[in-house]
Amino acid sequence: MSPEQKMAELGLELKEVVVGPVGLLPWVQVGNLLYMSGRTPDRTGKAWNGQVGKEYTTAEGKEAAREVAWSQLCAAKSALGDLGRIKRVIKVLGMVNSAPGFSEQPQVINGFSELFVEVFGENGRHARSAVGMAGLPGNVPVEVEVIFEIAE
Amino acid sequence: MSPEQKMAELGLELKEVVVGPVGLLPWVQVGNLLYMSGRTPDRTGKAWNGQVGKEYTTAEGKEAAREVAWSQLCAAKSALGDLGRIKRVIKVLGMVNSAPGFSEQPQVINGFSELFVEVFGENGRHARSAVGMAGLPGNVPVEVEVIFEIAE
């Protein structure tokens, strides 16, 4: 089953991520490395606004992280045309907007990592750091950047 | 026009960054990837000290970020001898020393990104995360690390 078929089976329709005419890039490929910009939760249109450990529970943060994984898959699909070109996931930096004293960043970012394993299987496993930020753009609870290895 | 000429046109004289006899390295090149250490604002001699959202406004933070971009270009010039050897900017991690509740990290780090586009044009665009830190060395408002692709 292709990654796209697995996404469909999970009920996660992909949408296109467009490179704007000016400004930043959602990805840059150099050789077989595809560097993705940090992305934030935007799948459901829910207006995420707050820190985990205060406005959001760990479980809600995990839900946000799963939305971020979907968003990165949309960007990768737009970059590559075919998610099957992803040979493996290399490295994830999971950043959790953390209220003072919050220390369950890995449990939050598992929402990101688990979707990658559901979609790519063994090749979705990755090196990772899951850490606590003092703030994130627009006060979203989670932002994640990722490096993919692309088949040559 | 070369990157050095564009820097001169912007009134941004380059200064050498020296690798000390002991300690850390301002850059490491491996293959065609040039990894730069995080740098902080040091162009004007202004004693930056404080968080964005408290001691500094977003606009002041953006000014600091532009100083960091200058500093990274000085380091890259020292590393390569010729900024024309930079094929493109790959990835930027923009770190903003953020007061509680501050969430305009992208607007701050745009000060960094915009100078890169002024100097390198289309090849200056990059993948990026712009995020909020609880603290930075010497309480500077901004630190940025970057990966360049070097022409072979």
Add this chain to the structure above:
Amino acid sequence: MSPEQKMAELGLELKEVVVGPVGLLPWVQVGNLLYMSGRTPDRTGKAWNGQVGKEYTTAEGKEAAREVAWSQLCAAKSALGDLGRIKRVIKVLGMVNSAPGFSEQPQVINGFSELFVEVFGENGRHARSAVGMAGLPGNVPVEVEVIFEIAE
């Protein structure tokens, strides 16, 4: 003297890091780059719990950072079988769980960097950022991720 011999001379016995049957990976190698997951202090069994600048002094944070370096060397040994396969250390992201106002992140992460230079000599020097996080998993004071270059 091999890196393993230097570790022994320093009284730092290596222990194996096992890849679990499910979940995250402690490392991913792609080409000659070995990406290590963030690791936390776990050498002595001391229950590290707190922020630097509050529960821990800078000197104690530095001690924790040295434990993290040991832990990364254990993981690299498990990945490679032989630390002599490490050609050089490329890039370190040193993350310090920072109490409000704490700004001595470099002095803390020096505990990490110094052990790498003790073990690998000149090839242990690296590009680095040392920055302050709002929180870390399990409220540990330090987490560090690293990229190694592997001899081909």
